[in-house]
Amino acid sequence: MSTSPKMALLEEYALIARALSAPARLMLLEQLAQGPRGVEGLADKTGLTVANCSQHLQLLRRAGLVTSHREGKAVIYELADAKTLDLMDLLRLLAERNLARVEQILRALSDGQDAPEPVSRDELAARLAEGSVTVLDMRPADEYESAHIPGAINTTLADLERLLPALDANKEIVAYCRGPYCVYSHQAVAALRRHGLSARRLEGGLPEWREDGRPVLIDVG
Amino acid sequence: MSTSPKMALLEEYALIARALSAPARLMLLEQLAQGPRGVEGLADKTGLTVANCSQHLQLLRRAGLVTSHREGKAVIYELADAKTLDLMDLLRLLAERNLARVEQILRALSDGQDAPEPVSRDELAARLAEGSVTVLDMRPADEYESAHIPGAINTTLADLERLLPALDANKEIVAYCRGPYCVYSHQAVAALRRHGLSARRLEGGLPEWREDGRPVLIDVG
DNA sequence: CTATCATTCAATTGTTCGCTTGAATGTTCT
DNA sequence: AGAACATTCAAGCGAACAATTGAATGATAG
Secondary structure (H helix, E strand, O other): OOOOHHHHHHHHHHHHHHHOOOHHHHHHHHHHHHOOEEHHHHHHHHOOOHHHHHHHHHHHHHOOOEEEEEEOOEEEEEEOOOHHHHHHHHHHHHHHHHOHHHHHHHHHHOOOOOOOOOEOHHHHHHHHHOOOEEEEEOOOHHHHHHOEOOOOEEOOOOOHHHHHHHOOOOOEEEEEOOOOOOOHHHHHHHHHHHOOOOEEEEOOOHHHHHHOOOOOEOOOO | OOOOHHHHHHHHHHHHHHHOOOHHHHHHHHHHHHOOEEHHHHHHHHOOOHHHHHHHHHHHHHOOOEEEEEEOOEEEEEEOOOHHHHHHHHHHHHHHHHOHHHHHHHHHHOOOOOOOOOEOHHHHHHHHHHOOEEEEEOOOHHHHHHOEOOOOEEOOHHHHHHHHHHOOOOOEEEEEOOOOOOOHHHHHHHHHHHOOOOEEEEOOOHHHHHHOOOOOEOOOO
């Protein structure tokens, strides 16, 4: 009974779910969605120790979610399957729809204002083409440099205030960051709206934008 | 740091993933996808003890995946969000694409034959309308009685042999069961093909069919 | 009101998980 | 070959989890 094919399959499905069941691993996957990275880079970004990070990555690999290969003395990990992003986004969707605490946290991020609906990627692409929006990339500078939406301005929450005078008050502002889990864009939108500007979040982040096959600017080092 | 909004959100997302990280709970969700049920019914179907089943259900409820309400002295559980089915199916998809062991188990279920592509629900609906298929419902009789695809014949793996002479050898056979996790339809297709019949699986199962808004026959008790 | 039934709670045990620490492996550079 | 570096392994600790058992709760029927 415990080795019936059905149970064996369920064990494997459960293995994937278990891989997503620790916040640290969700952070790692979010990072990997930005692009391949080495262990130390991931440890820096996530605040994990290197050894701990390595263990989490191996668990993700056992679950088939990431692959690794050596490059010189570094081991580079990358997302094995773009569908993993869909899975993570579905996790977020279910959490937002069914867990009261999530709604509460998101509301707190927007300082009690009710956040506007996000901008779809289709809409942003259209409005980028006609030049009617300002796009803000709220990710750390190194991630912006490795890839970003063409025309996007890189900034951080801390630097937003300084950027305000330079923004065209007539254009709507669209903020994005790493992906659905990124909170910077929530906070940026809240801050901008507090200053009377019209701002919305992009639905999804850069990984999803790239996944759609849309243009991305890459800074060749 | 440990209570930053970002971490708090990730904890919640991880909570949902953790809810899916035990085979027993995946079984429960698969059952609940067939329709609402009481604790004892679920325990029977899954082979869990009642107490154990109750605990798993409470964990699923904490994760927002199911809701419960009393009906007389029974507590009825049901799926809270149809998107949960999408999540489970994505879990299966990732497992099939990235875990060698899964592919291996599925191949064994088909007795080494290479299984044909499943039939999409659109295609089945069209061919049902023109009457060019025989549909087999491989689920237990009680689930068939509570709802099934109109025109489907209910049978079990054990009874398949007896049914063979009654099948129209000119029509293609489409087998379905509970959903993407159900193995009966894999086995039925393998058995039918071994007998020289043309048979394929339906993509997804009854819950997905119903989710599409397609007609379902309900046996009023 | 009491008996009965379905479900939940509480206490227990063995197991796994997440993280830390320190040593071991494997690769590159000189 | 040896030094320096990135990653992995191994052992240990506390916490959380899965399953069992037996008692407690809550609703209904007589």
